[in-house]
Amino acid sequence: xxxxxxxxxxxxxxxxxxxxxxxxxxxxxxxxxxxxxxxxxxxxxxxxxxxxxxxxxxxxxxxxxxxxxxxxxxxxxxxxxxxxxxxxxxxxxxxxxxxx
Ligand SMILES: [Zn+2]
Numbered sequence: 001x002x003x004x005x006x007x008x009x010x011x012x013x014x015x016x017x018x019x020x021x022x023x024x025x026x027x028x029x030x031x032x033x034x035x036x037x038x039x040x041x042x043x044x045x046x047x048x049x050x051x052x053x054x055x056x057x058x059x060x061x062x063x064x065x066x067x068x069x070x071x072x073x074x075x076x077x078x079x080x081x082x083x084x085x086x087x088x089x090x091x092x093x094x095x096x097x098x099x100x
């Protein structure tokens with residue numbers, strides 16, 4: 001399905017329309033301001049640009065966001081509590097030994 005790009009002469013906005021042959025009429029008005037002064041402009045991705053392509057394009061950024069959030073969860077570093085503990089030989093009064 002071809003993707004057409006249009007530019008509005010009124011607001012200078014640009015928008016794209018996925019045109020299904022014989023099913024989708026080509027737009028006659030600007031999607032942004034409603035003016036009827038639009039013209040088709042060449043698009044570099046007129047062929048084979050699908051929703052899946054758009055998702056793939058987002059994927060590296062999305063994956064990074066997920067990894068950043070996962071790194072902040074307690075499960076990300078199970079031994080993190082050891083870093084917060086104070087060693088016995090550093091403490092002034094470690095207290096009485098625990099008698100098991
Ligand atoms: Zn417009």
